[in-house]
Amino acid sequence: MNENIGNVISKAREIYQTYVYEEKEAIDVTVEDITSSIEHTNLKATATSEDIKTLCNEAKKHKFRSVCIHPSYIPIAKDFLGESLVKVVTVIGFPLGMNTSLIKSKETENAISMGADEIDMVINQGKLKDGAYDNVFFDIHKVVKTAGSIPVKVIIEACNLSNEEKIVACLIAEAAGAKFVKTSTGFAKHGATLEDVALMRYTVSNSIKVKAAGGIRDLETAKKMIANGADLLGTSSGVKILQGLSVDGTY
Amino acid sequence: MNENIGNVISKAREIYQTYVYEEKEAIDVTVEDITSSIEHTNLKATATSEDIKTLCNEAKKHKFRSVCIHPSYIPIAKDFLGESLVKVVTVIGFPLGMNTSLIKSKETENAISMGADEIDMVINQGKLKDGAYDNVFFDIHKVVKTAGSIPVKVIIEACNLSNEEKIVACLIAEAAGAKFVKTSTGFAKHGATLEDVALMRYTVSNSIKVKAAGGIRDLETAKKMIANGADLLGTSSGVKILQGLSVDGTY
Numbered sequence A, B: 001m002n003e004n005i006g007n008v009i010s011k012a013r014e015i016y017q018t019y020v021y022e023e024k025e026a027i028d029v030t031v032e033d034i035t036s037s038i039e040h041t042n043l044k045a046t047a048t049s050e051d052i053k054t055l056c057n058e059a060k061k062h063k064f065r066s067v068c069i070h071p072s073y074i075p076i077a078k079d080f081l082g083e084s085l086v087k088v089v090t091v092i093g094f095p096l097g098m099n100t101s102l103i104k105s106k107e108t109e110n111a112i113s114m115g116a117d118e119i120d121m122v123i124n125q126g127k128l129k130d131g132a133y134d135n136v137f138f139d140i141h142k143v144v145k146t147a148g149s150i151p152v153k154v155i156i157e158a159c160n161l162s163n164e165e166k167i168v169a170c171l172i173a174e175a176a177g178a179k180f181v182k183t184s185t186g187f188a189k190h191g192a193t194l195e196d197v198a199l200m201r202y203t204v205s206n207s208i209k210v211k212a213a214g215g216i217r218d219l220e221t222a223k224k225m226i227a228n229g230a231d232l233l234g235t236s237s238g239v240k241i242l243q244g245l246s247v248d249g250t251y
Helices: A003-018 A031-035 A049-062 A071-081 A101-113 A125-130 A133-147 A163-175 A194-203 A219-227 A238-248 B003-018 B031-035 B049-062 B071-081 B101-113 B125-129 B133-147 B163-175 B194-203 B219-227 B238-248
Strands: A038-042 A066-069 A087-092 A118-122 A152-155 A180-182 A209-213 A232-235 B038-042 B066-069 B087-092 B118-122 B152-155 B180-182 B209-213 B232-235
Touching: A003 A133, A003 A163, A031 A219, A031 A238, A038 A049, A038 A209, A038 A238, A049 A066, A049 A071, A049 A238, A066 A071, A071 A087, A071 A101, A071 B125, A087 A101, A101 A118, A101 A133, A101 B101, A118 A133, A125 A133, A125 A163, A125 B049, A125 B071, A133 A152, A133 A163, A152 A163, A163 A180, A163 A194, A180 A232, A194 A209, A194 A219, A219 A232, A219 A238, A232 A238, B003 B133, B003 B163, B031 B219, B031 B238, B038 B049, B038 B209, B038 B238, B049 B066, B049 B071, B049 B238, B066 B071, B071 B087, B071 B101, B087 B101, B101 B118, B101 B133, B118 B133, B125 B133, B125 B163, B133 B152, B133 B163, B163 B180, B163 B194, B180 B232, B194 B209, B194 B219, B219 B232, B219 B238, B232 B238
Parallel strands: A038 A066, A038 A232, A066 A087, A087 A118, A118 A152, A152 A180, A180 A209, A209 A232, B038 B066, B038 B232, B066 B087, B087 B118, B118 B152, B152 B180, B180 B209, B209 B232
Antiparallel strands: none
16 A cells, blocks of 8 residues: 555544534635635536637636636637637546546646646546555546646545545645645535535645535535635636625725 | 538538428337446546446446446456456547647557556537638548547537538548547536537438437437437446346347
């Protein structure tokens, strides 16, 4: 067994036994807090190039952190975004995470060669549930190595996991060199919950960030996610969230 | 424009203008009709190796045509199936189809190197909706070329398409060298419908087979699918369908 895994297992047990969830109240946020946290997302299977153009234009206009799109749209997104500071985030092994580590690595290489600035990969949930932690670690580590200086987020698909599995998944992701852990793909039973965001925040060290994704459709939810530990918000409702902010008058 | 695409467009127009759906009555089927048509499927993101073992054992016991599983489970499925005649079918670009053609090709190569007997790939629906038919053709053709003698099924995800798009998708798949067209991934709004199976059967030539997948959970539905043009049934309910057959007494 990989020595990292031994540490993961003992640390996971400790967290599982001692952690208690307490919901933190929503905080007031500024326009900049919101725009710099939003990954403006269109991962629909039916997204057209026109949809991606709209997404990119909105992201530029509102100064969102990034667009999050499928690999086959990276070239046109780079083109639409031009010289703007909006990052291009793409997804690997998405949304099921059950392809091989070799292919996840090839996907990463291909995405970066087309200009991806960040990689959101899906964990192999089957192997996690099998307790094949070495495999789960290797799967992430291979992508991280391939990505080099490009940051990798690991999507744990929290809604499919027990709390113990969520903790283990986050600790393996950190040990394997991920820069972020991410709650959800948006394609499973449900997206981010406050409980999951808080647990993930508690589990990983301060050098790792947490991305809440899926089901974040209004300002109130966005604020709560941030208050409970989310650094980034993966959402297709960024424009609506900003509108709530202007209605809400909290900035 | 690829000359195949010109032919596809004129043929699609003709089919769209003249085709009329008429539901055919369910036919009686034998145990062998059913078992030889069933692709025994577990594509859950959370499938464990124990689940895959069960799937393989059921497929062997009931002499199903194949198991349909994620790429990362091909090695253990080959192992569990041993010398049996049950094929190993895997999925490529699954379930959204929005990765690049290069990666779909690499996935195919990787799957075949691990022992996959057939490849079920998902079409790029965004490019189809964009009318970028050359891209859709190229995407399939690249996988078909990589697969060589290994048959390729093209999943059109019918529930996301208009009838015109379904017809075009099937004709492009045939022109690009697919051996089967398949209705659904089982991960979108709904699975196979009789209307889609009949339309797809009508659209492709007799050298192409039709796989109905998703939502086929009992004998009655299985019979109707076959009567309306399905050659293969992608289902996780194969054992239940067979039980219906023994209760039903139609064999």
